[in-house]
Amino acid sequence: MKSVTAMTRVFETDVMIIGGGIAGVCSAYYLARRGARVSLFERGAVGAQASGVNFGGLRTNGRAEPELPLSLRARNQWQKIDALVGDSCETEITGHVEICDRPDHMAAVEQWAVMAERHGVGAQMLTSTEIARRFPWISTKVLGGCYVAGDGAANPRLVTPVFAIAARKLGADIVEYDAVRTAHHDGTCFRIETEAGTKARAPTLINAAGAWGARLAAQFSESFPLDVMAPQMVVSEPFPRLVTSTVDYPVNGRFFYARQIGRGNLLFGRGPGRADLDTGRAKYVPQNLFDASRIAVDVLPFLRGRNFIRSWAGVEGKSPDSLPFVGRSRAIDGLIHAFGFSGHGFQLGPGIGEVIAELVLDGRTSTQIEGFDPYRFDRRADGAGKSTHAQTA
Ligand SMILES: Cc1cc2nc3c(=O)[nH]c(=O)nc-3n(C[C@H](O)[C@H](O)[C@H](O)COP(=O)(O)OP(=O)(O)OC[C@H]3O[C@@H](n4cnc5c(N)ncnc54)[C@H](O)[C@@H]3O)c2cc1C
Incomplete structure (x- = not known):
């Protein structure tokens, strides 16, 4: 009332x-x-x-075990979002692949996939050959990865x-x-x-x-x-649709993640930026943008020569x-x-x-x-x- x-x-x-x-x-x-x-x-x-x-990523892939029950419940909701709220919010179930180029990371991901299967995530381990076949736009320098077909992305x-x-x-x-x-x-x-x-x-x-x-x-x-953290994002100029899945990959303890949206732009993220709770503003850190851009070209070699047109960061609470x-x-x-x-x-x-x-x-x-x-x-x-x-x- x-x-x-x-x-x-x-x-x-x-x-x-x-x-x-x-x-x-x-x-x-x-x-x-x-x-x-x-x-x-x-x-x-x-x-x-x-x-x-945010990046708009809807992944169950790689989540900590305590988050999986909630994340799987949410995955069902995202898959019927149009019926829930009358709009798809550009949700696409494209799958999500986490790629590995180090044996220790590969072992951790394998362990994660075994645990995730107990929760019914539908995680699938892929060899480097399978990654090259299914995702030819990813650099060939990978050992393998873990793919979850039910994951995707939406427009935040x-x-x-x-x-x-x-x-x-x-x-x-x-x-x-x-x-x-x-x-x-x-x-x-x-x-x-x-x-x-x-x-x-x-x-x-x-x-x-x-x-x-x-x-x-x-x-x-x-x-x-x-604590406060500031993940930061970059967007490229648009180009014909090529990137069919969300991809992520850890470099020096911090994840790089990328996806291509329907309008053709590639979004990628890797921080950190700087956030200020008093002003409610976050700023990207230029050096970290350049580092992320270098990783982007390394993981997704077709990006070489393309323009990155915009960047931003967001304010987020971290436990x-x-x-x-x-x-x-x-x-x-x-x-x-x-x-x-x-x-x-x-x-x-x-x-x-x-x-x-x-x-x-x-x-x-x-x-x-x-x-x-x-x-x-x-x-x-x-x-x-x-x-x-x-x-x-
Ligand atoms: C760049 C970036 C990329 C990310 N990528 C992903 C991703 O791909 N996938 C994913 O799952 N998550 C991602 N995240 C994280 C995700 O965006 C957040 O975890 C999530 O949005 C948090 O939602 P929230 O409602 O808790 O917080 P918020 O969205 O921050 O909402 C909290 C709201 O509370 C309001 N508020 C605070 N105090 C007051 C007050 N006193 N009075 C009134 N209002 C108040 C604020 O103004 C704010 O709007 C990303 C985050 C960032 C920043």
């Missing part, structure tokens, strides 16, 4: 969400679909931070706004360009006040504030080890083990955290939305999310749940 006065807007709903990235907006969508009254508050436009500037510029439109049609109040300034619990319910003076209250609050999630949690005297913080607050009943996706939360977005709706409305979720326990670092120093992609998308 919403009442609008001359000076302030006041929202009273079942659930309030802070953060209009893919995690928050998908949560609003799934909650509204199940009949909950939802209000969401976003500082800028929905999907304008990490959720809108479209996804979060499209989910927001769908959530609004289901009755959710999605408030943009209105940063939440204060949030507290008054003993009965959560109350927030925004920079523009909007007020809202609800018995449940979702912290989907992305890289700013720990700052929001601090308003409830909770502390989480969230020590690169797994997100998802679950109920211990400090206060009714607060649920869902932030810190550490460079690979776009693919998880619809899955997180459905899981949050279950946590709120059913009190439990059917998806295993124990690995995301927000309090896991209270128990151990670090290190569990490492994926082959600790640093990147």
